[in-house]
Amino acid sequence: MKKWQVAIVMLLAALGSWFTVGTQAQAKTYTIATDTTFAPFEFQAKGGKYKGIDIDILNAISKKENINYKLKAISFGAAVQQLSANQVDGVIAGMNITPERKKTFDFSNAYYTSGVVMAVAKDSKIKQFSQLKGKTVALKTGTAGATYAKSIQNKYGFKIKYFNDSNNMYNDVKVGNSAACFEDYPVMSYGIKNGIALKIVSKQYEAGDYGFAVKKGKNAKLLKKFNAGLKAIKADGQYKKIVDKYLHSSESSLTGETASSRTFIGLFTQNLGTIGSGLWMTLELTVISIILATVMGLALGVLGVMPGKVGPAISSTIIYIFRGMPLMVLAFFIYIGFPDLIGHGFKIPAFIAGMITLMLNEGAYTGAFVKGGFQAVDDGQMEAARSLGLPYWTAMRKVIMPQGIRIMIPSFINQFIITLKDTSILSVIGIVELTQTGTLIIARNFEGFKIWLMIAIIYLVIITLLTWLSNWVQRRIN
Amino acid sequence: MAKVIVKDLHKSYGDNEVLKGLNLEVQDNEVVCMIGPSGSGKSTFLRCLNDLEIPTQGQVVISGYDLSDKGTNINLVRENIGMVFQHFNLFPHLSVLQNITLAPVQLNKESKVEAEKTARDLLATVGLSDKADAMPKSLSGGQKQRVAIARALAMHPSIMLFDEPTSALDPEMVGDVLDVMKKLAAKGMTMIVVTHEMGFAKEVADRVVFMADGLIQESGKPDDLFDHPKSPRLQDFLEKVINV
Ligand SMILES: Nc1ncnc2c1ncn2[C@@H]1O[C@H](COP(=O)(O)OP(=O)(O)OP(=O)(O)O)[C@@H](O)[C@H]1O
Ligand SMILES: [Mg+2]
Numbered sequence: 199m200k201k202w203q204v205a206i207v208m209l210l211a212a213l214g215s216w217f218t219v220g221t222q223a224q225a226k227t228y229t230i231a232t233d234t235t236f237a238p239f240e241f242q243a244k245g246g247k248y249k250g251i252d253i254d255i256l257n258a259i260s261k262k263e264n265i266n267y268k269l270k271a272i273s274f275g276a277a278v279q280q281l282s283a284n285q286v287d288g289v290i291a292g293m294n295i296t297p298e299r300k301k302t303f304d305f306s307n308a309y310y311t312s313g314v315v316m317a318v319a320k321d322s323k324i325k326q327f328s329q330l331k332g333k334t335v336a337l338k339t340g341t342a343g344a345t346y347a348k349s350i351q352n353k354y355g356f357k358i359k360y361f362n363d364s365n366n367m368y369n370d371v372k373v374g375n376s377a378a379c380f381e382d383y384p385v386m387s388y389g390i391k392n393g394i395a396l397k398i399v400s401k402q403y404e405a406g407d408y409g410f411a412v413k414k415g416k417n418a419k420l421l422k423k424f425n426a427g428l429k430a431i432k433a434d435g436q437y438k439k440i441v442d443k444y445l446h447s448s449e450s451s452l453t454g455e456t457a458s459s460r461t462f463i464g465l466f467t468q469n470l471g472t473i474g475s476g477l478w479m480t481l482e483l484t485v486i487s488i489i490l491a492t493v494m495g496l497a498l499g500v501l502g503v504m505p506g507k508v509g510p511a512i513s514s515t516i517i518y519i520f521r522g523m524p525l526m527v528l529a530f531f532i533y534i535g536f537p538d539l540i541g542h543g544f545k546i547p548a549f550i551a552g553m554i555t556l557m558l559n560e561g562a563y564t565g566a567f568v569k570g571g572f573q574a575v576d577d578g579q580m581e582a583a584r585s586l587g588l589p590y591w592t593a594m595r596k597v598i599m600p601q602g603i604r605i606m607i608p609s610f611i612n613q614f615i616i617t618l619k620d621t622s623i624l625s626v627i628g629i630v631e632l633t634q635t636g637t638l639i640i641a642r643n644f645e646g647f648k649i650w651l652m653i654a655i656i657y658l659v660i661i662t663l664l665t666w667l668s669n670w671v672q673r674r675i676n
Numbered sequence: 677m678a679k680v681i682v683k684d685l686h687k688s689y690g691d692n693e694v695l696k697g698l699n700l701e702v703q704d705n706e707v708v709c710m711i712g713p714s715g716s717g718k719s720t721f722l723r724c725l726n727d728l729e730i731p732t733q734g735q736v737v738i739s740g741y742d743l744s745d746k747g748t749n750i751n752l753v754r755e756n757i758g759m760v761f762q763h764f765n766l767f768p769h770l771s772v773l774q775n776i777t778l779a780p781v782q783l784n785k786e787s788k789v790e791a792e793k794t795a796r797d798l799l800a801t802v803g804l805s806d807k808a809d810a811m812p813k814s815l816s817g818g819q820k821q822r823v824a825i826a827r828a829l830a831m832h833p834s835i836m837l838f839d840e841p842t843s844a845l846d847p848e849m850v851g852d853v854l855d856v857m858k859k860l861a862a863k864g865m866t867m868i869v870v871t872h873e874m875g876f877a878k879e880v881a882d883r884v885v886f887m888a889d890g891l892i893q894e895s896g897k898p899d900d901l902f903d904h905p906k907s908p909r910l911q912d913f914l915e916k917v918i919n920v
Contacts, residue, residue: 578761578765579765579767581761587779587783601768
């Protein structure tokens with residue numbers, strides 16, 4: 199076997215082993231999903247560890263009841279979807295117990311009762327709902343605040359804008375794009391205490407209960423243990439200690455950051471480890487996806503220019519499907535929809551799902567320009583090669599492909615850069631790559647501007663390096 | 677048996693019937709020139725001879741191999757037929773030498789060393805010994821076409837097809853290419869040449885075939901055909917060509 203054949207076999211074997219690991223039921227270790235940015239219930243502390251009321255309660259209960267679990271921090275929306283798709287065993291994420299949700303999930307006893315408040319920018323004059331008329335209100339999808347605001351929208355005549363992330367929502371209000379946001383009281387007050395430039399201007403509405411959720415009819419044992427443990431930690435005072443710790447202290451004592459670490463350089467050095475691992479994940483995803491997408495794209499391109507109708511039809515269909523689908527939809531489909539379809543507890547690790555997503559999407563784009571590149575080679579080239587007696591595949595390999603690929607080089611470079619940037623979309627399925635790292639850091643220190651600037655610079659640096667590398671390769675080839 | 681036998685050859689593109697039933701036999705060592713107005717189907721005919729076009733109907737037999745027969749290995753037949761195109765179709769990413777050695781090496785006809793020796797010999801015959809390592813884009817049209825001829829000859833074919841080999845060339849380049857073709861004819865190569873070079877046809881061809889409207893209208897020895905054209909179509913055509 200040639201070197202590249204060995205490489206492909208090894209790659210396939212690696213993929214295969216990943217899948218089997220993914221499908222093996224891990225005996226008695228529950229996977230519990232939580233939100234990534236919902237301080238003080240969950241947030242990432244310095245060094246990447248998750249902290250918060252939910253996390254500590256879950257931990258305390260597990261100790262009491264001997265529950266083995268693995269925490270999986272993803273966005274709230276993804277957590278809920280994965281629970282209904284049986285990808286995780288439970289969700290603890292400041293989740294309101296609602297009649298609607300009870301149709302799909304079984305909830306524990308309430309472990310916290312919270313109300314919704316309205317918050318506005320510090321210098322805003324808005325005090326009442328009636329002043330919102332014609333203005334925009336920022337909401338975070340799937341929260342009690344969102345449900346409440348929606349219920350009074352018609353009465354007060356405001357517009358709604360949705361966010362996936364609390365910090366982006368706060369920021370939208372802070373910079374004045376939105377007039378107000380609705381948020382759970384403890385979350386809002388914790389944020390304000392930690393430097394968010396908003397103020398709470400309403401009383402608490404629609405007091406709601408937070409519960410731990412499992413999929414309806416599943417994991418009854420886990421739920422029972424949770425309830426028992428909750429009762430126990432309430433009885434022995436641990437529960438009160440946890441809640442007090444988060445609601446009556448300022449963030450810095452929890453995350454271990456000091457005021458001096460709030461400069462750009464300070465933030466950078468403090469978060470170097472977190473950013474570094476995010477960057478590594480981004481690079482890993484980018485490189486593997488570029489390789490896979492290039493292989494797929496070349497295959498689609500070759501298929502697309504094959505004589506006859508079947509090859510081109512298959513190629514066009516695949517390109518049509520995967521180029522037409524937004525990357526995020528594809529990611530959700532592969533990560534959540536596909537295992538749901540297969541059933542039997544089949545699971546795909548987020549990294550694999552992300553890689554397949556990028557391969558299919560970028561591969562389809564690559565296929566389109568590879569096909570175009572081959573077509574751009576003059577027909578006379580194939581005829582001359584065939585008239586010498588060269589078989590089709592030899593002519594393809596020795597005459598058409600070398601010329602076509604030369605034409606495609608600028609498109610390849612472009613596609614590599616797009617792939618790098620597209621990895622950021624995979625944060626929706628919980629992959630902690632560079633962009634998600636930024637979201638997580640900001641969730642605990644609210645330094646939006648400095649952190650995003652940092653992340654942006656890092657992307658630009660990698661893209662510059664990538665462009666240099668590509669130009670060098672291009673010069674070598676020509 | 678004749679080297680090339682064409683029987684009742686038809687070719688249509690959709691509703692457009694380009695070849696309407698051609699019959700032709702070409703003997704070993706014979707040089708046949710084809711003339712005729714633009715669009716009459718000369719290129720299409722030539723391309724049917726090595727299966728670049730698949731006939732709609734009829735039979736093509738090359739050195740005893742019937743192209744329409746499923747058992748015929750078309751690649752082997754093509755090795756035996758060299759083809760030279762109007763626009764050269766050199767491989768622009770390969771040097772002159774690599775252009776010539778690609779097919780013999782890929783098809784295991786010769787080792788790389790042998791193939792390179794053959795290539796250099798051929799370059800000498802076409803007068804381009806000094807261009808072995810040049811890239812095609814640095815060559816003039818006439819040089820390109822001579823390389824293309826050398827490339828076709830490298831497979832040691834017994835038949836050569838030429839499709840207007842000089843009509844994309846500047847006038848001062850035409851002579852060099854025609855000289856190479858004359859040498860080839862003198863060595864006994866079987867050739868079918870589509871051309872507008874009446875002088876070449878007169879001098880070299882054993883037979884001239886006049887094509888129009890997808891049919892062979894008239895054929896014969898060059899002197900007879902040019903000096904005593906029978907059909908009005910040919911008279912008309914010759915008048916136009918000579919007046920140009
Ligand atoms: N691939 C094709 N598809 C459709 N029609 C074609 C194709 N190739 C050739 N034709 C048509 O067939 C006819 C004959 O073309 P052909 O190239 O054989 O003529 P020709 O005698 O070689 O002309 P010229 O002297 O201009 O080269 C033309 O009308 C042309 O439009
Ligand atoms: Mg022609």
